[in-house]
Amino acid sequence: MNKSEKIISDARKGNFLADLPDLLEIATRKGGARGPVWEAAAAAVQILFWTGEFAQAADLTQDLIERDGPLGGELCDQSTPFRPALLAGQLYADEPAAPRLAACAERIPDGRYMRRDFEWLSQELPRQGVEPLLPCHSDWGGAVRPLDGVIGAGLVDRNYHELDRKQRRLVWEALSETNDFTRAHQLLTDTGEEPEQYSICLWMAGWYATRGEVEHGEQMLLAAHSRWWPFAKWDAIPDAPVLQPTLRLVVTDKVRDHYLTRPIGPEAQAAE
Incomplete structure (x- = not known):
């Protein structure tokens, strides 16, 4: 495990708040290997969701992509939690997501997954709204669907x-x-x-x-x-x-x- 992964493992022992500063320090580094940087940023973003710091999570995501996106590394093949960070920034911090998604997509090389995903999201967001595009959305309060053909x-x-x-x-x-x-x-x-x-x-x-x-x-x-x-x-x-x-x-x-x-x-x- 690299340093970020060791800190993340320690955080999963129940030390999320104690380990957040170290993750943020690595996530904002400008030099060195980039894998540990985006991994630390991903974990930090998730913890920031739980502390209610949605604006900071969105800013961290955009800063990371603007800095490291053009390098074309592993970051460019990721989606979560960077996708929901920008979406949640609109929902909980009044930070419009579509412009940020489009700006981030421009920093990622053509053909990479994150660029395609962010371009699609920036176009789909006005039609669907934020909530259905966030993880684990369900039709809560909706109608029961038929059992026909359902496994089980x-x-x-x-x-x-x-x-x-x-x-x-x-x-x-x-x-x-x-x-x-x-x-x-x-x-x-x-x-x-x-x-x-x-x-x-x-x-x-x-x-x-x-x-x-x-x-x-x-x-x-x-x-x-x-x-x-x-x-x-x-x-x-x-x-x-x-x-x-x-x-x-x-x-x-x-x-x-x-x-x-x-x-x-x-x-x-x-x-x-």
């Missing part, structure tokens, strides 16, 4: 207690896929068993948020914490709970403290 549909009406672990996961996935929160809530109530999948915990938390059931939403976000796993070494902390406006309704002080101070992912597993 044939298991939904089976006795849940007679299903094995894989089948139970498929039941939750089918309910989420069809947006059938009523049945999902009843299943949780009847069994006391929360879904194993991080994304489905977020889906349920959002539904509870739309119903004003903060305590239940809080419970699902706390459950989601133990189910999250980083998809890359720089991935420090899940950010959807504080990016999605609906989920933010159930990000209580208890949830925020839990995410910022408790071990998570592989570091939590190692601590068990």
Whole structure:
């Protein structure tokens, strides 16, 4: 692991706030290897989301891309969390995203993923708005969709207690896929068993948020914490709970403290 990855790993032990200054120091370096710089910036941006510093996260993202984008390194193949940093800057810090997306895209060589993504976003943003373009958006409060053709549909009406672990996961996935929160809530109530999948915990938390059931939403976000796993070494902390406006309704002080101070992912597993 490089220095940034070591700091990020330490942050995932519950030291996010303590390690943020070191990550910001590396993220703003102008010399040296660039891989650790963008990795530190990515992790810092995620932590800044949780501390509510959305303007700083957007500024850090734009400064990084303006400086390192023309170099054509690994940064140019990334998306999250830099994409949501610019989007969230509009939603929570009154910093229009489309001009920043377009300006950042100009700093990235033709053909690279980040440039294509940012160009598409700057054009799509006026049509969709910010919220659907942020991570883990769901049709909270929307209609139930048919089960026809959905994987796991044939298991939904089976006795849940007679299903094995894989089948139970498929039941939750089918309910989420069809947006059938009523049945999902009843299943949780009847069994006391929360879904194993991080994304489905977020889906349920959002539904509870739309119903004003903060305590239940809080419970699902706390459950989601133990189910999250980083998809890359720089991935420090899940950010959807504080990016999605609906989920933010159930990000209580208890949830925020839990995410910022408790071990998570592989570091939590190692601590068990």
